[in-house]
Amino acid sequence: MYTQLAWRNIWRNPRRTAIILTAILIGVAAMIILAALMRGMVGGMVDNAINNMVGHIKVQHPDYRSDPDISHGLSDVDGILKALKIVLPESARLTRRIRIDGVVSNARESAGIEIVGINPKSEIGMSFIGTAPMEGSPITDSDKNGILIGAALAKKFQTGIGKKLVVTTQRGDGESGSRAFRIRGIFHGDMEVTEKAYIFISLPAAERLVHEKESATEIAVTLARETSSKELTEFVMLCRAVLKPFNVSVYGWKDLLPAITAYLAMFDVFLLIWFVVIFIAMGFGIVNTVLMAVYERMREFGLLKAIGMRPGRIIRMVMGESLFLLMLGCAGGTFFGLGVTCYFAKTGIDLGAFSKGTEMWGMSRIILPVINAGDILIANAVVLLLGLLVSIYPAVKAARFTPVETMRQS
Amino acid sequence: MSAVTARDVSKIYTQGDVKVTALGKVSLTVETGEFVALAGPSGSGKTTLLNLIGGLDTPDGGEVTVNGMAFSTMSSGDLAELRLTQIGFVFQSYNLIPVLTAEENVAYILRLQGVGKKERQERARAILNDVGLEDKYDRKPSQLSGGQQQRVAVARALVSNPAIILADEPTANLDSKTGDSLLQMMREMNQKHHVTFIFSTHDAMVMEAAKRIVSMKDGQIVADKTKC
Numbered sequence: 259m260y261t262q263l264a265w266r267n268i269w270r271n272p273r274r275t276a277i278i279l280t281a282i283l284i285g286v287a288a289m290i291i292l293a294a295l296m297r298g299m300v301g302g303m304v305d306n307a308i309n310n311m312v313g314h315i316k317v318q319h320p321d322y323r324s325d326p327d328i329s330h331g332l333s334d335v336d337g338i339l340k341a342l343k344i345v346l347p348e349s350a351r352l353t354r355r356i357r358i359d360g361v362v363s364n365a366r367e368s369a370g371i372e373i374v375g376i377n378p379k380s381e382i383g384m385s386f387i388g389t390a391p392m393e394g395s396p397i398t399d400s401d402k403n404g405i406l407i408g409a410a411l412a413k414k415f416q417t418g419i420g421k422k423l424v425v426t427t428q429r430g431d432g433e434s435g436s437r438a439f440r441i442r443g444i445f446h447g448d449m450e451v452t453e454k455a456y457i458f459i460s461l462p463a464a465e466r467l468v469h470e471k472e473s474a475t476e477i478a479v480t481l482a483r484e485t486s487s488k489e490l491t492e493f494v495m496l497c498r499a500v501l502k503p504f505n506v507s508v509y510g511w512k513d514l515l516p517a518i519t520a521y522l523a524m525f526d527v528f529l530l531i532w533f534v535v536i537f538i539a540m541g542f543g544i545v546n547t548v549l550m551a552v553y554e555r556m557r558e559f560g561l562l563k564a565i566g567m568r569p570g571r572i573i574r575m576v577m578g579e580s581l582f583l584l585m586l587g588c589a590g591g592t593f594f595g596l597g598v599t600c601y602f603a604k605t606g607i608d609l610g611a612f613s614k615g616t617e618m619w620g621m622s623r624i625i626l627p628v629i630n631a632g633d634i635l636i637a638n639a640v641v642l643l644l645g646l647l648v649s650i651y652p653a654v655k656a657a658r659f660t661p662v663e664t665m666r667q668s
Numbered sequence: 669m670s671a672v673t674a675r676d677v678s679k680i681y682t683q684g685d686v687k688v689t690a691l692g693k694v695s696l697t698v699e700t701g702e703f704v705a706l707a708g709p710s711g712s713g714k715t716t717l718l719n720l721i722g723g724l725d726t727p728d729g730g731e732v733t734v735n736g737m738a739f740s741t742m743s744s745g746d747l748a749e750l751r752l753t754q755i756g757f758v759f760q761s762y763n764l765i766p767v768l769t770a771e772e773n774v775a776y777i778l779r780l781q782g783v784g785k786k787e788r789q790e791r792a793r794a795i796l797n798d799v800g801l802e803d804k805y806d807r808k809p810s811q812l813s814g815g816q817q818q819r820v821a822v823a824r825a826l827v828s829n830p831a832i833i834l835a836d837e838p839t840a841n842l843d844s845k846t847g848d849s850l851l852q853m854m855r856e857m858n859q860k861h862h863v864t865f866i867f868s869t870h871d872a873m874v875m876e877a878a879k880r881i882v883s884m885k886d887g888q889i890v891a892d893k894t895k896c
């Protein structure tokens with residue numbers, strides 16, 4: 259009977275109920291959409307970062323990170339590769355790279371750049387360069403003088419496919435080494451900075467440039483997509499153990515991307531804060547509406563008290579009505595929010611127009627929202643709990659009306 | 669044991685700097701089964717006295733006792749419990765919960781008392797039959813006439829078998845014919861269920877229905893007549 263009464267009471271003023279339900283619905287939907295978008299963005303950010311020649315696990319000389327120089331390359335690359343293959347699952351992919359700082363120049367321009375010597379085929383699925391959209395043709399695994407440059411760099415240098423570029427760097431023997439390359443292809447990166455930051459040559463070409471043989475500054479490992487961060491940590495430990503004799507450093511991507519790792523750690527809290535902010539906007543509406551409804555029914559509460567209803571019961575009655583409103587609004591909002599996110603999860607949201615701004619954060623131009631059950635649960639919990647909390651005020655008001663006062667005010 | 673005793677009760681309202689003595693040391697005893705009219709002009713203190721007897725308000729002096737229970741010794745929770753089980757109220761208007769049907773309005777008080785569903789329905793319907801609303805169970809208050817609404821209110825007051833029913837100008841919003849028949853019905857209930865009724869009115873015609881008429885003026889009882 260109490261439930262029935264609460265249900266009927268919320269429909270006494272259908273217009274007002276519709277307004278408040280819409281507000282709750284929009285609030286909850288906004289939370290769900292926002293969470294999915296942010297998760298999508300962060301996920302994209304992590305993927306991009308890992309894809310940017312980071313990989314899941316990386317093996318480097320202990321001093322390479324503080325001084326990325328060919329003298330801090332790995333010795334016994336083959337031995338390391340063999341050791342890694344023992345501990346890593348079969349699905350894991352490995353590649354070696356030479357990454358050194360250098361200068362690229364032509365008759366017009368010169369620019370500081372990171373020279374990356376790669377095995378083009380094994381980069382497919384391991385880093386962006388393996389699958390980047392490209393004009394011209396890719397370099398081959400043994401290309402002696404082919405080079406890939408980014409579109410932005412090509413524009414700056416006013417150069418094109420087939421033209422020559424000179425690459426200069428410090429060799430393994432400390433001398434300066436310089437070689438001419440011919441532009442084979444111009445790649446397009448997700449972000450302009452990547453197009454300006456790297457040039458790619460084949461590993462043999464890089465070895466010749468620095469006068470080293472069978473060399474690499476890093477070995478990168480890419481694991482299956484569904485590898486959890488716990489499994490990853492275990493693999494990193496295994497790699498460390500097996501590579502002990504080689505005197506190298508083994509990093510997980512979380513070690514390599516400390517800013518993103520820190521951001522990820524804060525993300526859930528950050529999201530919760532956003533939920534609360536959205537709720538505050540909505541909360542005033544809820545209090546106001548419930549308060550209005552309570553004042554309109556002042557005489558009724560007076561009557562109920564007169565016939566022996568206790569204040570606690572009245573509080574429960576008003577809160578029960580709020581709970582109904584909140585549950586309806588939450589259900590609608592979840593439904594609507596999920597619908598919208600599912601739609602965009604398929605098509606993606608193109609932020610092309612704002613990409614200059616988003617690039618700074620290492621995000622992609624297209625965001626695919628990620629639906630997370632936990633976020634939806636928390637959004638609903640925030641609205642239900644805080645909604646009930648703010649309803650205490652009008653409920654206590656209702657319980658405070660005295661029959662004598664309310665009966666006189668007719 | 670008397671149903672109600674009020675001993676030297678007084679009530680003073682302060683409005684700004686002005687003190688209004690709504691009730692000045694009034695004493696009244698009502699025996700079980702009596703049918704008492706409180707008469708008097710507007711502002712004479714009828715509502716104030718009924719509110720004190722019903723435990724809706726606390727006196728500034730004196731003591732009210734219902735069925736032997738002195739209010740001054742009771743907590744507000746006890747008072748609420750007493751109102752729920754021992755006292756029925758009928759007000760001039762706004763007696764019913766608009767979203768509940770006649771039957772539900774009557775049954776609601778039983779729900780508050782924790783009476784089971786089946787018994788609630790039986791008792792509510794029986795009492796609605798008593799007050800002549802056997803075909804109006806499912807009507808919302810807005811679908812009932814003023815007289816019918818007051819009958820539902822009386823039925824609700826009666827349903828929990830209280831010791832007393834307090835009715836503050838129950839006929840004030842009704843035409844004289846409807847008011848008469850409501851009073852008649854109340855009188856019947858008084859006799860059938862042996863419930864004590866105290867009702868206020870300033871209508872001389874309505875007073876005629878009562879066996880005992882207590883007249884008030886300026887917060888005092890000025891006459892107390894019982895017809896033989």
Ligand SMILES: Nc1ncnc2c1ncn2[C@@H]1O[C@H](COP(=O)(O)OP(=O)(O)OP(=O)(O)O)[C@@H](O)[C@H]1O
Binds near residue numbers: 682709713716717870
């Ligand atoms: N809450 C209050 N605050 C101030 N004065 C009040 C209050 N309640 C009643 N009074 C005053 O107390 C006096 C008695 O009022 P009461 O309502 O008991 O009279 P009544 O006999 O019921 O009158 P009526 O026939 O108009 O209902 C009046 O002068 C009234 O103005």
Ligand SMILES: [Mg+2]
Binds near residue numbers: 716
């Ligand atoms: Mg009055």
